[in-house]
Amino acid sequence: MDFQTLPTGPVTLQNLTVPACLMGQSGDLIRIDLNIADGHLTDQPGQGVDMRGAMVFPAFIDMHTHLDKGHIWARAPNPDGTFQGALDTVRADSAANWSADDVRQRMEFSLRCAYAHGTRAIRTHLDSIPPQDDISWPLFKDIRTEWAGRIDLQAVCLIGCDRMNDRFVHTADLVADAGGVLGMVTYPLPDLKDRLLGFFKLAEARGLAADFHVDETLDPASETLRLIAETVLETGFSAPVTVGHLCSLSTQDEARALDTLDLVAKAGLNVVSLPMCNLYLQDRGPSTPRFRGITLVHEMKARGIPVSFASDNTRDPFYAYGDMDMLEVMREATRIGHLDHAGTDWTHAFLTNPARACGFDQPSLTHGAPADLVICKARSWTELFARPQSDRIVLRQGRQIDRTLPDYADLDDLMRTP
Numbered sequence: 550m551d552f553q554t555l556p557t558g559p560v561t562l563q564n565l566t567v568p569a570c571l572m573g574q575s576g577d578l579i580r581i582d583l584n585i586a587d588g589h590l591t592d593q594p595g596q597g598v599d600m601r602g603a604m605v606f607p608a609f610i611d612m613h614t615h616l617d618k619g620h621i622w623a624r625a626p627n628p629d630g631t632f633q634g635a636l637d638t639v640r641a642d643s644a645a646n647w648s649a650d651d652v653r654q655r656m657e658f659s660l661r662c663a664y665a666h667g668t669r670a671i672r673t674h675l676d677s678i679p680p681q682d683d684i685s686w687p688l689f690k691d692i693r694t695e696w697a698g699r700i701d702l703q704a705v706c707l708i709g710c711d712r713m714n715d716r717f718v719h720t721a722d723l724v725a726d727a728g729g730v731l732g733m734v735t736y737p738l739p740d741l742k743d744r745l746l747g748f749f750k751l752a753e754a755r756g757l758a759a760d761f762h763v764d765e766t767l768d769p770a771s772e773t774l775r776l777i778a779e780t781v782l783e784t785g786f787s788a789p790v791t792v793g794h795l796c797s798l799s800t801q802d803e804a805r806a807l808d809t810l811d812l813v814a815k816a817g818l819n820v821v822s823l824p825m826c827n828l829y830l831q832d833r834g835p836s837t838p839r840f841r842g843i844t845l846v847h848e849m850k851a852r853g854i855p856v857s858f859a860s861d862n863t864r865d866p867f868y869a870y871g872d873m874d875m876l877e878v879m880r881e882a883t884r885i886g887h888l889d890h891a892g893t894d895w896t897h898a899f900l901t902n903p904a905r906a907c908g909f910d911q912p913s914l915t916h917g918a919p920a921d922l923v924i925c926k927a928r929s930w931t932e933l934f935a936r937p938q939s940d941r942i943v944l945r946q947g948r949q950i951d952r953t954l955p956d957y958a959d960l961d962d963l964m965r966t967p
């Protein structure tokens with residue numbers, strides 16, 4: 550069989566390799582057959598195709614991205630690779646260039662990449678400093694409708710907690726109108742507790758889930774995660790809460806960091822780690838980086854905290870690279886976080902956990918589930934992670950999709966600054 554072409558019509562993909570945890574079993578990799586008919590997995594066998602041990606995953610969920618920032622690098626490069634350099638550069642670019650048309654074209658580029666790589670659901674943050682919120686949120690609603698059936702989309706408002714003022718009520722209304730998630734970047738301000746109480750009050754009143762950018766710094770004194778966990782426990786805020794980054798845990802006193810994680814577990818927070826972006830921004834300076842910014846994912850998992858990994862930024866000042874490819878995220882997270890000698894169920898961090906944290910449909914390989922699959926020419930983890938899997942097959946509703954990636958030249962008109 551040519552790996553690149555599967556027959557259409559009812560088919561049985563024989564001899565696939567899958568992580569046992571995705572089938573609710575213990576152990577590492579197991580072999581399975583999957584029957585596909587009418588776009589779904591079924592118990593009725595079809596035309597048999599020997600897949601010769603190819604690894605299969607349900608289509609991926611990317612739960613922390615920035616589609617509105619993506620691909621501005623050519624006109625807005627980070628001057629020095631630092632977090633502050635990224636923040637200042639994005640602010641200047643958004644003020645100058647982020648019309649609805651500009652944001653739309655870049656978002657569509659990223660969505661085309663994600664779709665081609667085998668992603669079926671994405672949560673994106675949207676910069677919501679006024680007046681950008683009035684531009685990006687209506688646009689997001691249109692794009693979500695246009696992409697329905699290909700990629701399920703959710704959005705979160707993104708604004709620094711220092712900018713949270715009376716106007717934020719309007720942003721929260723835009724978020725509620727779009728069925729979005731209330732988000733904020735937490736910095737260790739003296740009055741952060743009051744700001745968090747106000748934030749949760751706004752979210753509660755509108756029935757919104759919460760998603761924070763938290764402690765994206767190696768300064769051990771940045772402990773806003775602890776305050777979020779305490780505030781959730783104190784207020785009894787019951788909608789799902791997600792916290793991303795948490796880099797400062799990696800430089801804090803061990804006992805203190807673990808004590809904070811006990812609170813995070815108790816508060817039921819979902820964690821998302823963004824290791825590629827952390828690797829790029831953290832410990833950036835003239836000398837060789839010593840600290841790599843990844844949060845304490847093993848210690849979290851040991852406490853039952855649901856940990857996920859996601860793309861974060863793509864080709865913007867916060868991360869110069871990236872292609873909305875969850876297999877790249879899986880490969881890099883495994884290498885950076887040493888997931889490969891730490892149990893056999895880390896696959897949940899790229900599928901099950903993000904789906905549950907965001908409320909997307911659960912990934913499934915059981916009968917009746919949509920045949921949305923990523924199939925790789927690799928039979929084991931070492932074969933999977935040794936190559937970028939550029940020749941993977943992606944099936945959506947049982948049909949093999951065209952995996953051609955968009956051409957960077959499509960963005961050239963947007964990159965010309967007057």
Ligand SMILES: [Zn+2]
Pocket residue numbers: 613614615674762793861862
């Ligand atoms: Zn982010």
